[in-house]
Amino acid sequence: MDHQAKGTRQGRAALKADEAKVDLIAVVVAVNDSEPCLLTIGNADTLPSGPYALEHRSLQSGLRGWVEQQTGHPLGYIEQLYTFADRDRIGAERQERAISISYLALTRKEQATGSANCGWRSWYEYFPWEDHRSGTPVVLDILRPRLIEWAEGASDATTRRERRQRAAIAFGFDDRNWNEELTLQRYELLYESALIEEAGGGRDVAPAAVSGKAMIADHRRILATGIARLRSKIKYRPVVFELMRPSFTLLQLQRTVEALAGRLINKPNFRRLVEQQELVEETGETSLETGGRPAKLYRFRHAVLDDRAVAGTKLPLARA
Amino acid sequence: MDHQAKGTRQGRAALKADEAKVDLIAVVVAVNDSEPCLLTIGNADTLPSGPYALEHRSLQSGLRGWVEQQTGHPLGYIEQLYTFADRDRIGAERQERAISISYLALTRKEQATGSANCGWRSWYEYFPWEDHRSGTPVVLDILRPRLIEWAEGASDATTRRERRQRAAIAFGFDDRNWNEELTLQRYELLYESALIEEAGGGRDVAPAAVSGKAMIADHRRILATGIARLRSKIKYRPVVFELMRPSFTLLQLQRTVEALAGRLINKPNFRRLVEQQELVEETGETSLETGGRPAKLYRFRHAVLDDRAVAGTKLPLARA
């Protein structure tokens, strides 16, 4: 972009100070045995990341490089999530600016090449309240009163009402429906109310089994962004197939969607929508591994164009 | 983000080279007299922008600062669009990296404070094929054969079929429906087929009345991204109200949505959805400026929480 204004207003030295470090950071997701998994590195709970460097041809290729180097995993589908400026970084090197560009990536676990210093964890370890596949999780019984307590603790009445409403919408209180796409809003509410480790000085934090595992820096927030994006996207774009093996049964496909959404789907309705949209075609083979009647195997119809062109695909996720 | 790996693999000098300039760039939209308008600066067709500087408290505040300084317009609603690395910048200052972070902002025209070196233009000057409010625009009769010609010009059959399909989906050929959200895909197709000025060396470009006004650098691409995002967002989040005066008639609201979407909406259906979602409330006054029966004036219900909390609002935009 041209900035004629800048050239005139600032000297060359001041301009130099405008530079910033740029980090690329990845939320890499796979689904195994109906469990949505996140790729982490090191012993700690850290997302793969690295600086955008001169030798990178593009932001995306830089990200692919870092992830492959740190984890041995080649990435397929990639999508930019959000860019933010890291604050609270001043001090280390005075007046240094850092920008983080985060991405969502989808793969399959088997595609690892090297061992590397990395591992997979269910993303529900970090967000125990997000898994509603076996009904409302018990941790919500603990979090709900504390959220209400937080809301009531506000000084003025307006703030109290606003907090109550936000909590009610995000967590489905007062017989509202649970909306699985509000993952980020829920995380932010728990952060604001200091119910999770990253938020406060560890004073009133609930045990990890309730508030979930913490992550380095703001990585858990980035993960929440990725989950929300993915949960929203599977409803109108055929991205699930990036997570599937070449051939699969319809129930396996359903279980994968359910794992991501964190809620159950009505089986016949799911089949109806998948079939009537012609997203898949039969391979002709069947799978006997199911225990009951053999299931037909399907493959993704690649005639369905990729993300950039397809519009209008939908997956049925019960609202009520 | 922590990058232990980097510290070991690269020296301090190499690390310094990883720094990049960061630009903030804004697509500022307002709607006046049923016309969606874009805020541009200078004589040329340029979006407001400026470098992310040390004195900025955050990316958003930096953007607000630049837009206000360059145009005299305070911004209300802001939303991050996309971050990209500018290529083709090497040469000017060797090995310099530049990152652009783009934002979508919504305002009203009247809110300008200073005169400043800026102006408003209808965004359909840049995208004549996007306005379907008076039926299919005539420019499409010119673009269609040229797009087909481009598709047929591919070397192998697979590419030809893929190009035809992409064009058909994006532009609604072969009695497909027009999908107003595919603004970016359409721009990219026209770019690939060298039908617009920014794409080629100006050899086979259609006249501006057909291919639309060009913009500086890749600003028209950023604008396309912003239009697509806005057209998508108005369907499930109450952002239109950022563009309305404090009180308005339902027809004014409808005309604003139509201006953004570039297509007409059925009037009774629009009213039904707006009312049953309780997005607005009557002010008690009426407007006599309509020529016929006076229209009730409404205001936005601020009880409806902002973007971060509300989920499920919908505006009716006919699909067929």
Place this chain on the structure above:
DNA sequence: TCCGATTATATTCGATCTGACAATAAGGGG
């Protein structure tokens, strides 16, 4: 003052979509 032109507002109807449930088919194991 009446009439029609214009626009706002309210109501109805049919097609489609969606969620919930039921029924049937095909394998394995006792």
Place this chain on the structure above:
DNA sequence: CCCCTTATTGTCAGATCGAATATAATCGGA
């Protein structure tokens, strides 16, 4: 051969959506 398990197909009522129709209120001119 019966029973258990899972796959697959079918049905049905309610909600939603697009389109069209009917009624109300104001203005301007005959």
